[in-house]
Amino acid sequence: MRLVGAKIPRVEDRRILTGRGHYIDDVQLPFMLHSSFLRSPLAHGRINSIDVTEARRAPGVVAVYTGEDMKALAGPIKPVIPTGPAPEYFPLVTDKVLFVGDLVAMVVAESRAQAEDACELIEVDYDPLPAVVDYETALDPSVPPIFSDLESNVLVTRHLEGGDVDAAFKEADRVIEVELSQHRVADVPMETRGVVADYDDDSGQLTVHSATQSPQGVRIQLASTLDHPINKLVVLTQDVGGSFGLKINIFREDFCVCVASKQIGRPVKWIEDRNEHMIASGHAREEKILAQVAVSDAGDVLGLKAELTLDQGSYPGLPFGAAIFPSLIDVLLPGPYKVKGYSCDSKVITTNKCVYVAYRGPWAIETWARERLLDIVAHELGLDPAEIRRRNYLEGAEGDQLITGRSVSGITSRETLDRALALIDYEEVRSQQQVARNEGRCVGVGFATFLEAAPGPPEMRLGGGMFAGEQATVKLEADGRVTIITAQSPHGQGHETTLAQVVADEMGVSMDQVQVVYGDTRLTPFSIVGTGGSRAATWATGAVLVNARKVKEKVLAIAGAQLEVSPEDLEISEGIITPKGVPSKAISLAQIARQATLGPASLPPGTDANLESNERFLGEGITGSGWSGGTHACVVEVDLGTGAVKIVRYVVIEDCGRVINPGVVAGQIRGGVAQGIGQVFYERAAYDKEGNFLAGTFMDYLLPTAAEIPTIEIEYVESDPEGEIGFRGVGEGGIIVAPAALTNAIEDALLPFGAKITEMYLPPAKVLELAGIIEE
Amino acid sequence: MKPPLFEYVRVSSVDEALDRLTELGDEAKVLAGGQSLVPLLSLRLANPAYLVDINRVGDLSHIANGPVVRLGALSRHRDVERSGLVAQSHPLLSATVKYIGHIAIRNRGTIGGSVAHADPAAELPTLLVALDGEIEARSSRGVRTLAAAEFFEGFLTTALEPDELLTEVRFPVLAAGTGWSIQEFSRRNGDFGVVTVVVTVAVDSAGRISEARISFGGVASTAVRASSAESALVGQTPSAELWKSAAHEAASSLDPSGDLHGTPQYRRHLAGVLTERALVEAHGRVEEG
Numbered sequence A: 001m002r003l004v005g006a007k008i009p010r011v012e013d014r015r016i017l018t019g020r021g022h023y024i025d026d027v028q029l030p031f032m033l034h035s036s037f038l039r040s041p042l043a044h045g046r047i048n049s050i051d052v053t054e055a056r057r058a059p060g061v062v063a064v065y066t067g068e069d070m071k072a073l074a075g076p077i078k079p080v081i082p083t084g085p086a087p088e089y090f091p092l093v094t095d096k097v098l099f100v101g102d103l104v105a106m107v108v109a110e111s112r113a114q115a116e117d118a119c120e121l122i123e124v125d126y127d128p129l130p131a132v133v134d135y136e137t138a139l140d141p142s143v144p145p146i147f148s149d150l151e152s153n154v155l156v157t158r159h160l161e162g163g164d165v166d167a168a169f170k171e172a173d174r175v176i177e178v179e180l181s182q183h184r185v186a187d188v189p190m191e192t193r194g195v196v197a198d199y200d201d202d203s204g205q206l207t208v209h210s211a212t213q214s215p216q217g218v219r220i221q222l223a224s225t226l227d228h229p230i231n232k233l234v235v236l237t238q239d240v241g242g243s244f245g246l247k248i249n250i251f252r253e254d255f256c257v258c259v260a261s262k263q264i265g266r267p268v269k270w271i272e273d274r275n276e277h278m279i280a281s282g283h284a285r286e287e288k289i290l291a292q293v294a295v296s297d298a299g300d301v302l303g304l305k306a307e308l309t310l311d312q313g314s315y316p317g318l319p320f321g322a323a324i325f326p327s328l329i330d331v332l333l334p335g336p337y338k339v340k341g342y343s344c345d346s347k348v349i350t351t352n353k354c355v356y357v358a359y360r361g362p363w364a365i366e367t368w369a370r371e372r373l374l375d376i377v378a379h380e381l382g383l384d385p386a387e388i389r390r391r392n393y394l395e396g397a398e399g400d401q402l403i404t405g406r407s408v409s410g411i412t413s414r415e416t417l418d419r420a421l422a423l424i425d426y427e428e429v430r431s432q433q434q435v436a437r438n439e440g441r442c443v444g445v446g447f448a449t450f451l452e453a454a455p456g457p458p459e460m461r462l463g464g465g466m467f468a469g470e471q472a473t474v475k476l477e478a479d480g481r482v483t484i485i486t487a488q489s490p491h492g493q494g495h496e497t498t499l500a501q502v503v504a505d506e507m508g509v510s511m512d513q514v515q516v517v518y519g520d521t522r523l524t525p526f527s528i529v530g531t532g533g534s535r536a537a538t539w540a541t542g543a544v545l546v547n548a549r550k551v552k553e554k555v556l557a558i559a560g561a562q563l564e565v566s567p568e569d570l571e572i573s574e575g576i577i578t579p580k581g582v583p584s585k586a587i588s589l590a591q592i593a594r595q596a597t598l599g600p601a602s603l604p605p606g607t608d609a610n611l612e613s614n615e616r617f618l619g620e621g622i623t624g625s626g627w628s629g630g631t632h633a634c635v636v637e638v639d640l641g642t643g644a645v646k647i648v649r650y651v652v653i654e655d656c657g658r659v660i661n662p663g664v665v666a667g668q669i670r671g672g673v674a675q676g677i678g679q680v681f682y683e684r685a686a687y688d689k690e691g692n693f694l695a696g697t698f699m700d701y702l703l704p705t706a707a708e709i710p711t712i713e714i715e716y717v718e719s720d721p722e723g724e725i726g727f728r729g730v731g732e733g734g735i736i737v738a739p740a741a742l743t744n745a746i747e748d749a750l751l752p753f754g755a756k757i758t759e760m761y762l763p764p765a766k767v768l769e770l771a772g773i774i775e776e
Numbered sequence B: 001m002k003p004p005l006f007e008y009v010r011v012s013s014v015d016e017a018l019d020r021l022t023e024l025g026d027e028a029k030v031l032a033g034g035q036s037l038v039p040l041l042s043l044r045l046a047n048p049a050y051l052v053d054i055n056r057v058g059d060l061s062h063i064a065n066g067p068v069v070r071l072g073a074l075s076r077h078r079d080v081e082r083s084g085l086v087a088q089s090h091p092l093l094s095a096t097v098k099y100i101g102h103i104a105i106r107n108r109g110t111i112g113g114s115v116a117h118a119d120p121a122a123e124l125p126t127l128l129v130a131l132d133g134e135i136e137a138r139s140s141r142g143v144r145t146l147a148a149a150e151f152f153e154g155f156l157t158t159a160l161e162p163d164e165l166l167t168e169v170r171f172p173v174l175a176a177g178t179g180w181s182i183q184e185f186s187r188r189n190g191d192f193g194v195v196t197v198v199v200t201v202a203v204d205s206a207g208r209i210s211e212a213r214i215s216f217g218g219v220a221s222t223a224v225r226a227s228s229a230e231s232a233l234v235g236q237t238p239s240a241e242l243w244k245s246a247a248h249e250a251a252s253s254l255d256p257s258g259d260l261h262g263t264p265q266y267r268r269h270l271a272g273v274l275t276e277r278a279l280v281e282a283h284g285r286v287e288e289g
């Protein structure tokens, strides 16, 4: 049976759904201590004094660390991959607090409750400073930089051009200017952050249990910042309850917990609570784009000028910060459209807010801004939004490139739009919309197209440098079973299932013969990303495939010699090797594995007893130009009384190449769309003007629940151009495009009221403001 | 999010509870379903030295019928929701309870807890204020009965004394023929309402409105009645314009504050929209007598 393409139930599910997963808080070690952090109540302020005397005397307390204590033991923190100007900072604050939730002190105690009690006894005297909270203040040159060792609150500037932008604007009939902004949200995985550090004084080994996307990333950054020998540092990761980009980071709390364990000589645990999580784990997405689009009256998009501003909050992320995202956004912003000239100027600014982290599709503003712009342009020109897209799509022909110079041959944007509109019955929806309008109801339809560089064309794979290539190990064990060691560190993606499917097919064994090993830096190959950037479908699959083929070759060489058949004429099925068409002559994988393990000397001459392969896969055989993509379309109905938006239908046409497991892929898409719905209607990591955080609990930070998510209808275009590795990533497409499809539909519904949506967040009050029903 | 240190006291009768409350005074907090109190403790927004757990008190869970539906303080939302007795005699109360949180919350949360907690957006206080219901409170000093209007004093603040136990909540049954409606708009399924409105309408034999009640949750520091709109309705003949103007009158009387879930303008607008919808629905339920 071919497993690839089949909806195999995930092997992870039984364990996870019956409560037997092993998450970070399930790590229980003898003599383990617990910790809690005292966090800043101010957005910006100078610490005059800090008194921990009472806290040190509190029941159960083993140690209390201030910023100065910690500074002596670790830091300064420098990202192992420098991305832009890096301020000097330490695990705990030494002089100034920079956001509400900043780390002021750490208490280690026999229980978490005792640690929290002791935190309340720490006396800190602050001088409040004016907080930099919005774009304007950060960009104001007269405002002092929040990092006193940097020159300004603008950390990075960047310029990118493609084609001839001036010529394109000269040729245009009109130029349409819009500023589009998306609001700050948080990743909010079900499992919060957490770490357990366990230092062994005798061996000098530091074992760190981490809820992370990248155990190797944690290891290399910890070793560097703690100045700990990397060969005595082990990072272990088991089940991780979601991340969405947050847990690709190494956190200041991680350093503190390691320092405490090394100092005290006992294991120390820190499990973030939900309130800390909302305030201080990381926020994402706060960006705006000022765009000028040059168009012809007929609807040709000729030129695009953009100014991107990204608010990274206070500290830079680790191991790479927000500063790298503009280089993805500016490349992708023009999207699969035939623009003739393009320029983008980007700025990354710093403010007194929580750290900016990656969130599923961290470049997503390009999709939202572009697809919103296309609708705005269509409305100005009196064109149907489908028409303007059809006029301007790149066809994906051989040699087609984005205006930013990235190959897009083989993309299927037009086909996915056509299919999405057919599936949603566009003509019929338009006529029903008219009927509804006549009845005083407010119905809209919207759609949007995206590209997801998963893995993207070779130019991007190389340009990304550190993200290109992946190593894996495939090994035939002594009993004929197969072990895969992957650099992935799954946190919901189902790699234990999908990688096993791919290798089982290749090796000719059943699923249950394949074991996927991950999350142990003693075994797993280096990868700074681990699981992230939708890389697994292509990179991890490619890596295990390439190595499975190597092992298979060695096995068939042995079998061929023993059966006196040429290896090319052999096949493996259900673990049995037979000459093609001659099933009577057979030898099992198990026999060969046993012989290679226990009697290597008895193998036929010229064959290799090492039935293990761990080559690095560099992308050879990836099909086409490596883009996933698709179109989402939806129908909404707005209640003009309450501002509530009902999603009447939601359809997805996805092209992620060959689908390994339709269940897993649909799960990725649905989860992404759900987060997109959350972003548009419910979620906002809100600050007030003084930089106080307003959404510290789930009463204020609203996540969509199952009740808020409509049925999501999914169909695939399995485009599979020439090549061998035809699987492409699907982790981010759902979330990057859903906000565009939704906001386009809402604007469409509200067009009779002259609504123009330029901010992504549309809670019911905002919807009624856009319709002119209530005042702002 | 670990609660600060407290002493846990379990009581098994009303008298024992009253003794402990008398002895501990404002050092103590009553623990009922814990659905509001426990989150407050975990966020360290409440810091009682003692928790007096009344969950094992046997005689506080009654659901009794009559001209007034009497609910023991410890009766769970879910039991009231599923009570055939309540559905029959007080369908408005049944309908109201369904809006409280999610099933898991209603399984634990208690009627007394909801009322004592006095969240201005909570459904039961809004209903109690609409119906001029009553609250029974006991202490070692005796029993008193408080009218809803005097019981709810402000945001999470009631007329209960620290040594008092809320023992019963009384919901007057609607007069025969009276129409009713509860309309709530929440951001998500199961959330507290951004605005909730409870409306009752009665019509006399001449077809004129003889009584109207309009009560709002979520627009002030307590549930509030829209008295001017109520009196404007009495004596009028029902019509679509009447509902619209009464809803407008009711909404204009409000001065809501804003939060992440809605601006003041939005809340006032929403109050008007929901009131109009509620008046229409309530009138549709009127059985002319």
Ligand SMILES: Cc1cc2nc3c(=O)[nH]c(=O)nc-3n(C[C@H](O)[C@H](O)[C@H](O)COP(=O)(O)OP(=O)(O)OC[C@H]3O[C@@H](n4cnc5c(N)ncnc54)[C@H](O)[C@@H]3O)c2cc1C
Binding pocket: B029, B030, B031, B032, B033, B034, B035, B036, B037, B038, B054, B073, B074, B099, B100, B101, B102, B105, B108, B109, B110, B111, B112, B113, B114, B116, B117, B119, B121, B122, B123, B124, B160, B164, B165, B166, B167, B190, B191, B192, B193
């Ligand atoms: C996710 C979630 C959603 C919710 N949604 C809603 C909603 O939509 N609408 C709504 O109304 N509520 C909602 N709630 C709150 C819920 O209804 C609570 O059950 C209710 O507010 C309190 O009841 P309790 O029995 O849990 O009281 P507790 O939490 O035990 O106590 C609440 C307060 O009342 C006091 N108290 C309790 N019983 C007595 C008594 N007999 N005498 C004196 N004082 C007493 C306590 O000391 C405490 O101060 C929600 C809660 C959650 C967690």
